Amino acid sequence: MESTSIFFTSFKTTDLWFLAEAAYRTLLISGISISLGTALGLIFGWLLHEGRLISTFILSPFLDIFRSVPLIIQLVLAYNFAPIIGLNIDPFGSGAIVLTIYTTALVANVVRGGIDAVGIPMRRAARSLGMTYWQDMIYVVSPIGIRAVFPAWVGVALGVMKDSALVSVLGYVELLRASQILITRTQEPFLILALAGAFYFALSFPIARFSERLEKRWSQ
C-alpha cells in the first residue's frame, strides 16, 4: 500500500469534502450504469420474452454469466482486457461499462418476468379488441408489467448502487475507497466508516421503504 510512510493526522473538515466528493462519484457511476443498464435491460428482457431460439440458446446463457461470476472478478477482467485489445480505458470507464452490463443482465430478467406476469388471456383480449402488437405492449403490457416488477427493479437499482463500491478495486475513488484512504491516514476507522455507511443507508433505506409501500398499495 502507498500510505505506509504517511504519518497519521486527525480527521479534519476538509476530509468531509473529500468524502462528499467521493459520494458524488458513487452517485455518478451508479446513476450512469443504472440508466444505461435499464435501457438495455428493457430491450434484452423483451428479446428474452419473445423467446426465439437465439435468446434461449445464446442470449439467456450469456446474460446468466454476469449473474454467476462475482462482480469484482468481472471488473478485474474488464480492466485488464482493455489494454489487451489495445484500448486505454480509465477505472471510471471500465467500471461504468462493467456495471452497465451487470445491470443489463439483472434488469433483463426482471423485465422478462414483468412481461410474463401479464397473462396470455389478457393479451388475447387486447388483441381481440383490435390492438396491434405495439399498442398491446404500450397500453396493456407495460402498465401491468411495470406494477408487477417495479419493486424488483428498485431492488436491482439499489443493489447496483451498493455494488458500485467494488469499482474501488480498480482505483476509482468512490465513497468506500475514500473512507479507506482516510482511515489509513487518520486511524479513526469507526467514525469514518460510520459516515460512509450512513450515506449509503440514507440513500437506500428510504427508497427501499417507499418501494415496499408502493408494492403493498398496488397489491391491494
Add this chain to the structure above:
Amino acid sequence: MIEIRALHKYFDDVHVLRGIDLDVNKGEVLSIIGASGSGKSTLLYCINALEGIDEGRITVDGVEVHAKSTDINKLRQKLGMVFQQWNSFPHLTALENVALSPRIVRKMSRSDARELAARRLEHIGLGDKLNSYPNALSGGQQQRLAIARALAMEPSYMLFDETTSALDPELVGEVLDAMRLLAEEGMTMICVTHEMGFARDVSDRVAYIHDGTIEEIGTPEQIFGNPESERTSRFLANVR
C-alpha cells in the same frame, strides 16, 4: 366433567361471551347451535385455552383451564379438537400427521406411534391412505384424518368446531358418520355445528347460543320439537 361458570370473553371492545354456565358430563354428546358470530366457536376455543378468558372459570376434570399453574399442554391432551379448516400438516403423510404428537408429546417410541396411527386411520376408514400426503386427499378425507389425529392422543373429550361447514356437500356424510361412530363408542363430545340433523339424531343435549349467552338448552326433542324460547324457534325456522 367440564364445568363452565360465569364465563365472559371480549375481543377488544366486543363482548363475545356474556356469562356462560354449562356442565358437560362424561359420555355426553352436546351440540351447540346458533347463528355465525354468536360466540359458539369462541366458547370451544376457550375450553382448551386456545383463547384466553376475561371473567369466570372453566374446569376440566377438576383442573382449572386458565389458571397460571395449569400445565396447559398436558391438559390439552385430554381435549381433542377438530377444526372447521381441517388443518392437516401438509408436509407430513397421513400416517405421520397422526403419529407426530403421540411421539413428541406422549413420548411414545417411533414404532409404537406409527402403529397407533395406522390403527386410528384404519378405524376411520383411511387404511389405504397411510402414506398419502394431505394434498392428495379430499376435504372429507382430510377432516377424517384430523379426527384420527386428535384421537391418537387418547383424549377424554372431543371438541368439534363446525367440522363440516367447509366441505363440499357430497363429502359431509362421511365426516358425520365418523363422528356418529365416535359417539356410539361413548366419547364425550362437544360439537359446534350447523348440521341440524346430526344435532337432533346424535346429541344427548342441544344448546342454542344467542349473542354470547345460552338462550336455551335441553334434549333434542325439546329444542327441536317444543322450544320454550321465541328466539330458538325463530332460529330453527330459519335454518330449516
Add this chain to the structure above:
Amino acid sequence: MDYNFHWRPVFRSLPDLLNAGLVTLEVATLSMVFGVIIGIVFAIIRLNMRGPIRWFVISWIELARNTPALFQLFFFGFGLGAFGIHLTPFWIVLAGLTFNNAGYLAENFRGGFLAIPDTQMRAARSLGMNASQAYVRVIIPQVLRTVYHPMTNQMVWAVLMSSLGMLVGFRELSGETQFLASKTFRIFEYFAVAAVIYYVIVKIIIGSSRLLSFRLFRY
C-alpha cells in the same frame, strides 16, 4: 493485438485454485448455516416481540440490506479495530457474510412465517405440543419450503460475496487468484480461470439444490 496469452502457469496452479474454490464454498456454507439460524430467530423476534431486542434485530436487518456488503466486511475488518478487536481474515469474511445473509434471510423467513396460516399453529397446540415443538415440527418445515428458492439464491450470493475476501486478505478463490496473479503478472488469465470456477460452483449449487428439492418436498 500483440498480447500473448500465457495459460500454462495458470493451469499449473489449477490445484491451488480448486483448493481455494473449496475454501470459498466452505466459508459460504458456514455463513449460510449461521445466517439461516440467526435469520429464523430474527424473523420470530420481529414478528412476535416488542422492545429493545426487536429494535436491535430490525437495525441489524436494515443495515445488512441497505449498505454495501463490502462496507460490512470493512466494518468487521477495521471498524472493530476501534474497539481493539482484530479478527483474522477468515473471521472477517465469515462474520461479514453471516451478518449480510442473516439480514436478507430474516426477511425471507418473515415472509415465510406470514404465509403459514395461524390455524396450523392452533392445530399443533390443540394436540398438546408446546410452542417450540409446534415451531420445530410443524411451522418451520413448511416455512423452509416456501423460502427454499430464496435460500438457494442467497447461497449463490454468499459465494459471489465471498470474493470480497480478496480485499481483506483472505485467500479464498479470489484472494488466491490475486496472490498467484500478482506473482506472475498474468492477471487476465488467472482471473478468467477463476471466473470459470465460480461459474461452475454456482451451477453446481443451483443444480444440487434442485435435486435436493425433489427429495425434500414430496408433497
